[in-house]
Amino acid sequence: xxxxxxxxxxxxxxxxxxxxxxxxxxxxxxxxxxxxxxxxxxxxxxxxxxxxxxxxxxxxxxxxxxxxxxxxxxxxxxxxxxxxxxxxxxxxxxxxxxxxxxxxxxxxxxxxxxxxxxxxxxxxxxxxxxxxxxxxxxxxxxxxxxxxxxxxxxxxxxxxxxxxxxxxxxxxxxxxxxxxxxxxxxxxxxxxxxxxxxxxxxxxxxxxxxxxxxxxxxxxxxxxxxxxxxxxxxxxxxxxxxxxxxxxxxxxxxxxxxxxxxxxxxxxxxxxxxxxxxxxxxxxxxxxxxxxxxxxxxxxxxxxxxxxxxxxxxxxxxxxxxxxxxxxxxxxxxxxxxxxxxxxxxxxxxxxxxxxxxxxxxxxxxxxxxxxxxxxxxxxxxxxxxxxxxxxxxxxxxxxxxxxxxxxxxxxxxxxxxxxxxxxxxxxxxxxxxxxxxxxxxxxxxxxxxxxxx
Ligand code: PHE
Numbered sequence: 537x538x539x540x541x542x543x544x545x546x547x548x549x550x551x552x553x554x555x556x557x558x559x560x561x562x563x564x565x566x567x568x569x570x571x572x573x574x575x576x577x578x579x580x581x582x583x584x585x586x587x588x589x590x591x592x593x594x595x596x597x598x599x600x601x602x603x604x605x606x607x608x609x610x611x612x613x614x615x616x617x618x619x620x621x622x623x624x625x626x627x628x629x630x631x632x633x634x635x636x637x638x639x640x641x642x643x644x645x646x647x648x649x650x651x652x653x654x655x656x657x658x659x660x661x662x663x664x665x666x667x668x669x670x671x672x673x674x675x676x677x678x679x680x681x682x683x684x685x686x687x688x689x690x691x692x693x694x695x696x697x698x699x700x701x702x703x704x705x706x707x708x709x710x711x712x713x714x715x716x717x718x719x720x721x722x723x724x725x726x727x728x729x730x731x732x733x734x735x736x737x738x739x740x741x742x743x744x745x746x747x748x749x750x751x752x753x754x755x756x757x758x759x760x761x762x763x764x765x766x767x768x769x770x771x772x773x774x775x776x777x778x779x780x781x782x783x784x785x786x787x788x789x790x791x792x793x794x795x796x797x798x799x800x801x802x803x804x805x806x807x808x809x810x811x812x813x814x815x816x817x818x819x820x821x822x823x824x825x826x827x828x829x830x831x832x833x834x835x836x837x838x839x840x841x842x843x844x845x846x847x848x849x850x851x852x853x854x855x856x857x858x859x860x861x862x863x864x865x866x867x868x869x870x871x872x873x874x875x876x877x878x879x880x881x882x883x884x885x886x887x888x889x890x891x892x893x894x895x896x897x898x899x900x901x902x903x904x905x906x907x908x909x910x911x912x913x914x915x916x917x918x919x920x921x922x923x924x925x926x927x928x929x930x931x932x933x934x935x936x937x938x939x940x941x942x943x944x945x946x947x948x949x950x951x952x953x954x955x956x957x958x959x960x961x962x963x964x965x966x967x968x969x970x971x972x973x974x975x976x977x978x979x980x981x982x983x984x985x986x987x988x989x990x
Contacts, residue, residue, distance in 0.1 A: 540780065541703055541781055542783050543704060544705040544709055545709075548713060549782060549791065552708055552872070554794075554795050555868030555871070555872065556774050556778065557769050558716070558719070558798075558865055558868070559767075559865050560641075560836075560866050560869070561766050561767045564832055564836050566763060566806060567743070567810040567811060567835075571742070571743060571829050573760070574751065575743060575744060575745045576743075576746035578750065581756055581761075584760070585764040586764050586800060589765075589936075589968065589969075590765070590796055592968040592973070593770045594770055594775060595789055596949055597770055599779075599950075599953045601776040601778065601780040602786060602952070607776070607884075608773030608880060609883070610883040611776050618942075622935060622938060623880065626772050626876070627773050627876055629928075629931055630876045631877055633772070633873055634877075635900055636904070637870055638870055638900070638904045639685070639904055639907040640836075641863055641867060641870060642685060642689035642691070642692050642908075643668075644836070644859050644862040645688040645863050646688050647836075647837060647841070647855070648855075648856055648859035650855070652856070654841075654844070654852065654855065656841040658845065660839075660845075664838055668684070668685070669682065670682050682908055689907075690901075693897065693901040696897070697874070697893055700874060700878060700889075700897065701889070701893050708871055708875065716868055718864060722857050722860055723861045727808060730813045730816070733812060733815075735816040735817075735820065736815050736816055737815065738825060739813070739825060742826070743808070754984045754987070755987075757980045758984055762928045765928045768799055769872060773880070774876050777879045778875070780879075785956060787956060787958055788956055789960075789961055790957060813843045814828050814829060817846055841855070877896045878897065879892075930981070932977070933973070933981070936970070936973050940969050940974070941974075946965075946966045946970055947966070950966060
């Protein structure tokens, strides 16, 4: 426990935590989620979830990791021997996310290369599913590996595991210090160009136009909490693991606020960039904007290539900027996801870091190869659906209920955070975690479940 590695600097830790938070979820998940759940009105449940759940849980996870100095299963086991399983559950969710998250980064890398010649052509949908993923050629056949997906995927794993093998300071911290600032600069260029395109204002109007009736819908609130949890990487063992490498004197609360607001700022920026670009495309093609809005794979690999095709100038350059951003945003998050189970294995079996990286990363990378087959997209949808609908919000809810009510640790964690932080957290923090979050989230889930079965 004494010779646990440490971050080299406070900025290093914040960049790593923000690097984990800022990911594909910010770029391709947030804009469409907001649009589909009330547009401008979505900001209300979103901000509510950020302030009453996202940041308070972040403070809690930082305090757990910092106080108990272990990977999530070990820290939770030290919190209470009966809590270890929660850590492993979180590690398992992270593991499942990692096997498809890595594949998307691999696709983004391929599309970066395709940008040089705009190889996706005019029919970007046929290109993705047919030429690239080869789904059209072999319906129902899931066996064979598609080589041009496999090669970037192997590259993703080499980079990620390479970074992890170098350790906390020389690996994770050093990588984030380069990747995250680069990402922010690239993305700012994209957003500035996007908002000055023809039709950008129509796009922004569609994005911000509030549909107030959405506020009364439980589904919208679950979407807001789900977005906050996924986007801030809380409830996944990640922030507990990262904060276990903090030195004794570390301002936990302030770090949590910086990470939380930084992530949301990037999310808003991405929403503005994506919707400006969508507005531009709708105008160019003379179609209503709601016909072009989508999230996920479709947004990044079908719609964005089309938008780039329509660009007035420097098409190739913007293609490269966009897919480089996606790759960097993804890599810094993937590194954090893999670190959680690497750390979990290392603590549990007291083996060397090298061994646990090779075992943990090795298993995840082999599983991810499944997605390099012709049926990959099908698996991806299943896992993604499962994680988003049953994993994210539920894991967050269970975590706060257990820590607050079953193991009754909020007071001691509050005291721990206050001992090291400038900002002192008061009883509002305990009320948010112990009462508001469980009530709102529990009720919304129940309501949603009831509606689904009736
Ligand atoms: N927070 C990351 C994103 O927004 C994704 C992520 C989720 C990373 C869960 C780790 C764990 O894309």
